Amino acid sequence: MSLYCGTFFRRKSFGCYRLLSTYVTKARYLFELKEDDEACRKAQQTGLFYLFHDLDPLLQESGHRYLVPRLSRAELEGLLGKFGQDSQRIEDSVLVGCSNEQEAWFALDLGLKSASSVRASLPKSEMEAELGGSFVKLRQALLQLNSVDSSLLFTAQALLRWHDGHQFCSKSGQPTQKNMAGSKRVCPSNNIIYYPQMAPVVITLVSDGARCLLARQSSFPRGLYSALAGFCDIGERVEEAVHREVAEEVGLEVENIQYSASQHWPFPNSSLMIACHATVKPGHTEIQVNLKELEAAAWFSLDEVATALRRKGSFAQQQREASPLLLPPKLAVAHHMIKEWVEKQSRSSLAA
Ligand SMILES: NC(=O)C1=CN([C@@H]2O[C@H](COP(=O)(O)OP(=O)(O)OC[C@H]3O[C@@H](n4cnc5c(N)ncnc54)[C@H](O)[C@@H]3O)[C@@H](O)[C@H]2O)C=CC1
Ligand SMILES: [Mg+2]
Structure with missing residues (x-):
């Protein structure tokens, strides 16, 4: 195999060369690590490790x-040694990605409570002192992370949480075993395989052609409004879930459902957010808020939403300034949809 401009050439069985892009090579490598425990164990020798303590990632502050x-493996072994743990503990880690050069990345939680003494939760503050960082709640750190880091940490946290919650087979009650990469767990007594799961959630930005509908739950920070979100029911298609959620939450019927984007969202569990735009039937715009689900919902004009999008500063700052409308952070798919709607509306009002 030779490396050329980030692209691999691989000999095919019938003798000619086929070009494999860096992306394909990475995808095939990760697939191999998930399927082959020995290959994954080998990758742990040269890999890099993200650390967590009770699902909080290790972070280091640098300005804002x-x-x-x-x-590295050597640094991790040194750390484990200081806390009386041997390198076997490294096999608790889960695979979260790899570099273009096939350096595998893993996540390891050293703070989860476990009945076993070999899997003891290591003391948080001593570890922080040793590592020169802090274990921070991911939700709190969201706005100070770049999008690549946050996406990796979202995946890592979701996978670690899933393993922590699936230690036992739901049929036999026996302990399940993780494969080396952490892409599944198996019950040795009946061979049932458990795979990490995400719950599909539809999130819909409803428009009446001139305004968009935003809503808030009582648990949201003061002033924050977002698009309508809801978990898909079992057996439901995405379109059906969009129709039902909008009807349930604001009492409206929608049409022209258009897929926009998707996002993995780890809070409070692992959800696959499926973002769609939709319109209401002409003349049917009267909102009837379901107060069991929402605190408020309202139509907002292009001007109101565009002004809120342009506003700079943290949530806390905007709340202090009593901004009339706060929007979800850039990292959230809801922000992306709202921005997309503003851009489309602005283009069509310029063209008019
Ligand atoms: N990334 C983003 O831009 C946004 C993400 N979200 C996320 O979307 C998710 C769903 O939004 P909600 O309005 O709360 O959903 P929702 O409108 O379906 O209401 C939540 C209720 O649905 C029920 N439910 C059904 N299946 C569930 C499951 N698999 N897990 C948990 N609850 C289930 C529960 O009774 C729960 O109280 C939330 O986790 C939220 O964090 C919401 C808005 C924006
Ligand atoms: Mg909802």
């Missing part, structure tokens, strides 16, 4: 941003 440190 957070950096995400990664430990």
